[in-house]
Amino acid sequence: MHTVSALPGNTYAAAAAPAPRFDIYVFIHKALREFMHHTVAAVGAMDVDDAGERADVCDQVELLLATLRGHVQHENDFIHTAIEARRAGGAAETAGDHVEHLEAIANLEDETHALRCAAPAQRTMLALRLYRHLAAFVGENLLHMQVEETRNNASLWALYRDDELVELHGRLMATIPPQEMAMTVRWLAVALSVPELAILFADLRAKAPPPAVEALLGVVREQVSAPRWARLAQAIGRQP
Ligand SMILES: [Fe+2]
Structure with missing residues (x-):
């Protein structure tokens, strides 16, 4: 579990400095942050008794969760594998996070299914439960991505040239x-x-x-x- 005060790169100077090297994370992480924020807001704004809206929001949550599961797999297969190939244990922290994320994703999928199928009297409670748990999961993901974009990028930049990172990114994209x-x-x-x-x-x-x-x-x-x-x-x- 990460806390904001313990995050790497948590200074204005670091935030303002341009990335000096190829950043394999930045584009996809921006997209995922947007997708996560939008989805939490959609769950919060849902009228649980509007069947169409409830189905649409459940669909969006399930798509987000499937996307995040795929993203974990991409990072494990390509980025963590690359770090570990040249620095044993170098991806251990974020690899451990990924194990927890996959568990959380499975739990959130169960909660989404429960909301989708819920009897009228249960819907409000189940929607609020999903909203809070999804928001907490997003919070954890935001802190996790900060670690990846600082510590893991520092490892990648120390271990690989930019042309090697571009090639790694290209192989990931091709899948x-x-x-x-x-x-x-x-x-x-x-x-x-x-x-x-x-x-x-x-x-x-x-x-x-x-x-x-x-x-x-x-x-x-x-x-x-x-x-x-x-x-x-x-x-x-x-x-x-
Ligand atoms: Fe990750």
């Missing part, structure tokens, strides 16, 4: 199926700055066929305001 990529881009669209989105799409253009990139740009367009879309189109040299 993500198109549907999952579209879901991730839906959250990246609102979580990243326009210059970051331009970097993301330059990378995607280098790796994916034009129709696939166009489809992902369509996902972005659905999520962002007209001015934001226009700035992105300009940044990537495309007609708005």
Whole structure:
């Protein structure tokens, strides 16, 4: 369990300094923070007796939990494996967190299922239980991601050159199926700055066929305001 005062990199100077090296975590973690915040808010705002809204929110919670389980797997398989390959025990702290996260995810899935199927008299209580437990889980995740972005990045930067980290990231990205990529881009669209989105799409253009990139740009367009879309189109040299 992390506490804010014990977090690494917990100074304004560290927060304000530009990342000097390739940051394998920053984009996906921004997307996950956005997805988590949005989902906690949706659970809190749900009218439990509106069957359509209850089903939609339960669907969103389940999608978030499945996404977070997949994210843990990606980090275990690629990032932790890379750290451990050159520094035994170097990923132990966040690997231990991941074990706890998978347990919490299973419990939250049970709570979501209970809410989805609940009798009318139980719905309010079950929704509030899920809201509080999901919020606490998100809190733990936020602190965990801070450790990854500071301590684990420090390990990666000490152990690998940037070209090796870019190659590692590319191998991880290559395992993500198109549907999952579209879901991730839906959250990246609102979580990243326009210059970051331009970097993301330059990378995607280098790796994916034009129709696939166009489809992902369509996902972005659905999520962002007209001015934001226009700035992105300009940044990537495309007609708005
Ligand atoms: Fe993690």
